[in-house]
Amino acid sequence: MGDVVVANxxxxxxxxxxxxxxLDLTVAAGERVGLLGANGAGKTTTLLMLLGAxxxxxxxxxxxxxxxxxxxxxxxxxxxxxxxxxPLPDRLRVHEVLTMFGNxxxxxxxxxxxxxxxERFRIAHLxxxxxxxxxxxxxxLVGIVRATMHRPPLLILDEPTASLxxxxxxRVRIGLRELCEExxxxxxxxxxxxxxxxxxxxxxxxxxxxxxxxxxxxSEVAASYGHADLEAVFLELxxxxxxxxxxxxxxxxxxxxx
Amino acid sequence: xxxxxxVLAIVSRHWYVLLRSPQRWFDVLIWxxxxxxxxxxxxxxxxxxxxxxxxxLAFLLAGILLFHVIFQANISVSVGFLEESWSRNLLNIxxxxxxxxxxxxxxxxxxxxxxxxxxxxxxxxxxxxxxxxATDVGWxxxxxxxxxxxIGWAISLFVIGLVLRYGPSADILAWGLLFLVxxxxxxxxxxxxxxxxxxxxARLLPTTHLFQAARDVLDGRxxxxxxxxxxxxxxxxxVAAGLAFVLHMLRVFRQRGxxxxxx
Numbered sequence: 001m002g003d004v005v006v007a008n009x010x011x012x013x014x015x016x017x018x019x020x021x022x023l024d025l026t027v028a029a030g031e032r033v034g035l036l037g038a039n040g041a042g043k044t045t046t047l048l049m050l051l052g053a054x055x056x057x058x059x060x061x062x063x064x065x066x067x068x069x070x071x072x073x074x075x076x077x078x079x080x081x082x083x084x085x086x087p088l089p090d091r092l093r094v095h096e097v098l099t100m101f102g103n104x105x106x107x108x109x110x111x112x113x114x115x116x117x118x119e120r121f122r123i124a125h126l127x128x129x130x131x132x133x134x135x136x137x138x139x140x141l142v143g144i145v146r147a148t149m150h151r152p153p154l155l156i157l158d159e160p161t162a163s164l165x166x167x168x169x170x171r172v173r174i175g176l177r178e179l180c181e182e183x184x185x186x187x188x189x190x191x192x193x194x195x196x197x198x199x200x201x202x203x204x205x206x207x208x209x210x211x212x213x214x215x216x217x218x219s220e221v222a223a224s225y226g227h228a229d230l231e232a233v234f235l236e237l238x239x240x241x242x243x244x245x246x247x248x249x250x251x252x253x254x255x256x257x258x
Numbered sequence: 259x260x261x262x263x264x265v266l267a268i269v270s271r272h273w274y275v276l277l278r279s280p281q282r283w284f285d286v287l288i289w290x291x292x293x294x295x296x297x298x299x300x301x302x303x304x305x306x307x308x309x310x311x312x313x314x315l316a317f318l319l320a321g322i323l324l325f326h327v328i329f330q331a332n333i334s335v336s337v338g339f340l341e342e343s344w345s346r347n348l349l350n351i352x353x354x355x356x357x358x359x360x361x362x363x364x365x366x367x368x369x370x371x372x373x374x375x376x377x378x379x380x381x382x383x384x385x386x387x388x389x390x391x392a393t394d395v396g397w398x399x400x401x402x403x404x405x406x407x408x409i410g411w412a413i414s415l416f417v418i419g420l421v422l423r424y425g426p427s428a429d430i431l432a433w434g435l436l437f438l439v440x441x442x443x444x445x446x447x448x449x450x451x452x453x454x455x456x457x458x459x460a461r462l463l464p465t466t467h468l469f470q471a472a473r474d475v476l477d478g479r480x481x482x483x484x485x486x487x488x489x490x491x492x493x494x495x496x497v498a499a500g501l502a503f504v505l506h507m508l509r510v511f512r513q514r515g516x517x518x519x520x521x
Contacts, residue, residue, distance in 0.1 A: 019515075036450065046517065051352070052352070053349060053517045054517060055509075055513050056510055073355045073356070073357050076354055076355040077355045079353070080354040085521065086349060086350055087346050087347070088345075088347075089275075090280060090341075090344070090345040091274060091275045092274050092275070096270075096274055099265075100267045103263050104264050104355065106261065106263060118311075121443060129412075134333075146350075166348070168451065
């Protein structure tokens with residue numbers, strides 16, 4: 001299989017703000033790609049366009065060979081999506097939520113897929129818990145099971161480990177990586193955790209003001225900016241200048257701001 | 259392509275919600291019961307005061323029975339969609355293969371069950387408390403109820419469109435929109451009782467002709483196919499307008515990125 005995501009010339013404007021500005025993006029089958037950038041860089045808007053939830057003003061999107069928006073339903077059969085900020089539907093137990101989504105994704109044996117998914121991320125004990133009673137970390141884990149239970153060729157993740165404890169986040173990273181390697185699943189993920197991205201992704205794209213400003217393997221991108229890791233690249237690209245000692249001409253104002 | 263598996267997944271999701279939400283039974287149990295008692299008692303009082311007699315009571319009870327057909331059809335689809343909004347589940351659902359048609363079919367199918375329950379509550383209460391047997395009206399009510407059911411679903415398309423455009427805070431329209439239609443439709447009275455300026459508007463509505471047809475049947479007259487035919491034709495127009503409206507709002511929703519309001 002060739003590319004699972006092919007997006008060309010994507011543009012999206014919300015009133016006076018240009019969220020995405022002429023973005024070209026491809027993800028090959030089985031490739032793990034990190035979409036990085038500061039808040040407001042256009043990462044989530046890009047993901048939502050790839051998922052068909054937001055329509056681009058300009059540009060074309062093909063997911064798994066299906067052109068959006070017409071082929072959205074067929075394309076989504078092969079896509080799993082999870083986001084750290086997404087809740088679970090109210091008043092359903094975890095296994096009921098997952099079974100429902102298994103049916104929406106057309107899984108042949110949802111019961112078995114639910115059990116296997118919960119087991120993979122070591123949360124089988126949550127099967128009968130009501131969705132509303134889960135901690136935010138547990139909810140995120142269930143969301144990841146939901147996104148992966150139909151073994152999609154493409155996983156799209158928005159801040160998947162944002163609300164997780166370090167040990168749980170590590171479990172998620174390992175689970176996702178294993179899944180991707182076993183099944184050849186491609187992954188497109190956003191994250192603010194640069195260490196996580198270095199461990200999970202083969203290629204990273206840094207976005208700023210809706211455009212891609214750096215692209216390559218984590219080590220290539222870090223080296224191109226003269227740094228050892230992506231954290232330092234991120235700080236160079238988006239970081240505020242460090243405060244000085246407040247003794248300059250505007251020292252008083254400056255000190256008050258900090 | 260519509261798949262049964264996806265439609266039934268939506269049905270099961272709403273069944274669980276209804277099962278575990280006592281407050282949701284208000285629409286299907288308490289409200290129909292109270293409406294029947296309220297309008298039945300009013301009919302008895304009017305009859306005793308020398309008004310329209312037994313016919314008045316029958317008109318009121320048949321009116322409330324038929325009103326609950328539209329009400330339950332509308333509420334089940336509208337509230338089904340609002341449930342996704344209240345539980346911020348819209349983005350979860352929109353990123354699955356589920357199509358808009360499958361979603362509406364799922365909530366409408368689930369709503370049919372609620373409708374049967376709600377209308378049965380009205381029928382049983384009317385029989386038990388006021389000796390009004392809906393079955394005595396005869397088969398004439400079947401085409402009238404069927405068209406009213408479709409109108410209820412069509413109104414819910416407008417509600418969904420408005421919620422997509424204006425966000426979760428527009429949920430009041432799920433109930434409010436129907437109460438704009440109710441007084442104009444002559445649910446309990448002929449539209450001649452309305453102020454003159456409203457009568458032409460009332461005559462345009464399919465619901466007006468269907469409620470009038472029901473009163474004709476209750477009066478012992480033959481089924482007025484003219485009224486039913488107009489009601490059916492106007493319903494086709496309302497359904498087409500509802501579909502066009504909701505599809506337009508869905509386009510606007512995607513263009514303006516409103517999904518973030520729901521997640």
